[in-house]
Amino acid sequence: MNVAFNLAADLDAALLAVAPAAGLEASGFAPEVRTADARHGDYQANGVLGYAKARKLNPRDIAEKLVAALPASVTDSYNVTIAGPGFINFTAKPSLLASWLRTFDTTAHLRSGAGTAKSGQTWVVDYSSPNTAKQMHVGHLRSMVIGEAICRLLEFNGAKVVRDNHIGDWGTGFGMLIWAYKRHLDPAKLATDPLEEFERLYTLGQSAAKADPAVLDESRQELVKLQSGDADNLAIWKKINDATLEAFQQIYDRLGIKFDVTLGESFYRDQVDRVYRELTEVGLAQESQGALVVFHPEHPRFKTQPFIMRKGDGASNYATTDLATALYRLEHFHADGIVVVTDFRQADHFEQLYLTVRKWFAERHYRLPELQHVMFGTVTGEDGKALRTRDGGIIKLKDLLAEAEARALALVNERSSDIPAEEKQAIAAVVGLASVQYADLSQNRSSDYVFAWDKMISLEGNTAAYLLYAGARIHSIFRKLGATPGDAATETAASPLETPAELALARKLVKFADAIRLATDTLRPHFLSLYLYELAGEFSGFYAADKVAVDDPAVRARRLLLCARTLLILETGLNLLGLRTLTRM
RNA sequence: GCGGCCAUAGCUCAACUGGAUAGAGCGCCAGACUACGAAUCUGGAGGUUUGGGGUUCGACUCCCUAUGGCCGCACCA
Incomplete structure (x- = not known):
């Protein structure tokens, strides 16, 4: 099966292609496929609403004609339903999810999937x-x-x-x-x-x-x-x-x-x-x-x-x-x-x-x-005013980065007593810097943001530490089982995705493409950050619900495949944001 | 004075640029470790989206207006 990197764009093209056969004027019709609330499916097409409104037609009729005209390539891969005033909902079938996960199995493949949007530009x-003669x-x-x-x-x-x-x-x-x-x-x-x-x-x-x-x-x-x-x-x-x-x-x-x-x-x-x-x-x-x-x-x-x-x-x-x-x-x-x-x-x-x-x-x-x-926007202190030192001075960037590292080190010392001292230092350097970067990147850039150490490195919620921790846990699974992420021999043995947690994680993984597109089109990295946070959350849910280290080799293999792809997309995404990642912390 | 940006749960923020019942985290309450890392997970409470009008099948999103905040406006960048 030949799978598109961006499933939403693929569906959009498919709807547009069948529009004439369904009796629509293709020139005035934009399918408007986007990711949907999980309650409704994976993707939804909103375009028929606007189209029908402009022509005073019944949107549900149009939606039905469009759906009837869809080729087998779409209906084999998705459950398609019409809901509400004329939304078309698409829920990816497990086979499609599995194909996507098998196709986009390396950073290079992800890159070649995404790399068409601005190629040649x-x-x-x-x-x-900065201005010279001043400290940053x-x-x-x-x-x-x-x-x-x-x-x-x-x-x-x-x-x-x-x-x-x-x-x-x-x-x-x-x-x-x-x-x-x-x-x-x-x-x-x-x-x-x-x-x-x-x-x-x-x-x-x-x-x-x-x-x-x-x-x-x-x-x-x-x-x-x-x-x-x-x-x-x-x-x-x-x-x-x-x-x-x-x-x-x-x-x-x-x-x-x-x-x-x-x-x-x-x-x-x-x-x-x-x-x-x-x-x-x-x-x-x-x-x-x-x-x-x-x-x-x-x-x-x-x-x-x-x-x-x-x-x-x-x-x-x-x-x-x-x-x-x-x-x-x-x-x-x-x-x-x-x-x-x-x-x-x-x-x-x-x-x-x-x-x-x-x-x-x-x-x-x-x-x-x-x-x-x-x-x-402006970086402010917790009082809502421009960030300053306690005595009202300007905070030098090198001091700020040093403090981030020191705070991260204190935390690593507290949580990970079994790691050697020099590795703790290296981990703290990554966590400290990543926390500062991520605090900035996880928020819509156009608003001011409140600089708060405790929230930044607190490790709970939408923070760099939470994402790095998710990655470290996945690495730990592979270490424990003596397996290698993305190992082909293991993955061919995988059985079809089955449990709700497996499917939910797979659904999230394929939406990496949408997050990339949205973040790039709007030049707003926080869309990618938000996606990675949700992905890490989905993984944590999966991790708690389904044990990877089970005896059944086919079940273990498919869960290892999910772990490997989560790790791949998590690390690829974090690197795109400019953060380094860790194998343990 | 003219103009720009902003106002969402107690707090910090989302809401894919007009789509379905406005979502997360923190904090609060109640649970889950003889479990592959509990830096975790599962529930619960919490909202007149600053107030008031309007546009339409549909508005946190667009328009008008009031209030409050940040910012820019003749030789700084």
């Missing part, structure tokens, strides 16, 4: 993108964690992904920083902890500029000098950037993030003139109060709120570099899609940017890639 994903703090975490998960999802769907760290290394802040560097540098501190020193200088420059307009003016001039190639300022700038990037790399290594390119704002410095020229030529840019700006007359707000692409003093800003960046991603990477992962406060900026890019590219007949601003 190139996506540039712009994430992390907790606010930088979401972009990294969500961005990496999105990269992996896109790759799994067959896209070529370019991970681009679009660092902020060319902004106004550098004017103040260079101003302070020239006057207040402490060489001893520069040698011992450069980032602390840059941060001190930056803060110093910032407050000096705020207090004294003359300093502000001098800072601006430092920036203009830098941007026009002044050798001294460039040398200082380079020193700052090199030291900062080195420090960032330690965090990236820890999170398992590897950028393909690090093209910060400074990379585009010699491309901004083309942006000024083209946008002026096509009539989008205009002078206003000394600056070069873009208005969007059709937009309620942006008709008066300018998109400033060159400042009054002649310096570029992030609008300029972002415009140049969009062009570069099209021309150099041939991007079909561009994803920028930043917090929601930049929503206005990206709306203006994309409006401008669309008009600009249309005027010049450039191909327009799909432009996505993936935004996310």
Whole structure:
């Protein structure tokens, strides 16, 4: 039997194919097959309701005609019923579930099943993108964690992904920083902890500029000098950037993030003139109060709120570099899609940017890639305000990760006394980091999220530890029985799935495809997280209900097959989210 | 002032972008280890989806409105 990876898409296509035979106008009919509440079956088609409504027809009649026209390939695999006002419900038969599980038996096979959705496409994903000369703090975490998960999802769907760290290394802040560097540098501190020193200088420059307009003016001039190639300022700038990037790399290594390119704002410095020229030529840019700006007359707000692409003093800003960046991603990477992962406060900026890019590219007949601003909410403390240390300071990311590991270690020590100390340390590193990542990924990215250690590493509920534990338990079964996950000789001996818990688990497993599709289409990894949590729950139920280590070899074999596939999908899914997994904990 | 986002169980969050009786976890109550790992599982209680209108076969979801919160708005990113 030839089984589709995505059963819902397969059913959708089947319904569409028989629509003409059932007397429907195929052009106006979308089957709308989606996963269903388990009470109703595995999949449901809702499309006849809308179709019938638009034509004032009886939806149940239409549903009946469609079902009658379905080919044997569908009716052999599903129990099909019509319910309510005209829902068509599909319940997969055990034979179909078994075929799917036998077909998608390795990560490579899962990948080839999923990898058709975006094959041949190139996506540039712009994430992390911190400003240099500052330490990474907790606010930088979401972009990294969500961005990496999105990269992996896109790759799994067959896209070529370019991970681009679009660092902020060319902004106004550098004017103040260079101003302070020239006057207040402490060489001893520069040698011992450069980032602390840059941060001190930056803060110093910032407050000096705020207090004294003359300093502000001098800072601006430092920036203009830098941007026009002044050798001294460039040398200082380079020193700052090199030291900062080195420090960032330690965090990236820890999170398992590897950028393909690090093209910060400074990379585009010699491309901004083309942006000024083209946008002026096509009539989008205009002078206003000394600056070069873009208005969007059709937009309620942006008709008066300018998109400033060159400042009054002649310096570029992030609008300029972002415009140049969009062009570069099209021309150099041939991007079909561009994803920028930043917090929601930049929503206005990206709306203006994309409006401008669309008009600009249309005027010049450039191909327009799909432009996505993936935004996310604020990380808050339990008081609902932005997360801070107890004394009101900013939480440094390296401290936060260290605390996660320490808390995880305390827990491993408490729960797993029989594991050697060095392995406990390694386990704690995985659990600690995964908990922090998963807390972010399990939640809809657009809402703010409350950072609470206890909920994050508490091991109960929708947490990384719960998922890792499910995996560790499966590994433990195979260890105990001396079996290997996915072993072909074992699996050929498997008898048909039978018990309610076996079937429920199998039903959940085949829906991996739907979770992947949903998470990728919406660029929202939490749909995958939620699925994995439900899968782990389904496995725990199965584990409690049906013993794997039974004497009957055929029963044992089919349960081992279920264990192996659960493990495969669980680990594949967690890896797609950017988490590492464990064999015991 | 203009605009954006948000408001779901006591708490933290889901609800597949308009589908069927709004679901989980924590907490609470009651159970399950001579069981392949109890970091687990099985039940139970808990809701006028912030209030009020509207759109339609159907609304947490779309529109209007009120309230409350977060955020952005001329040279920071």
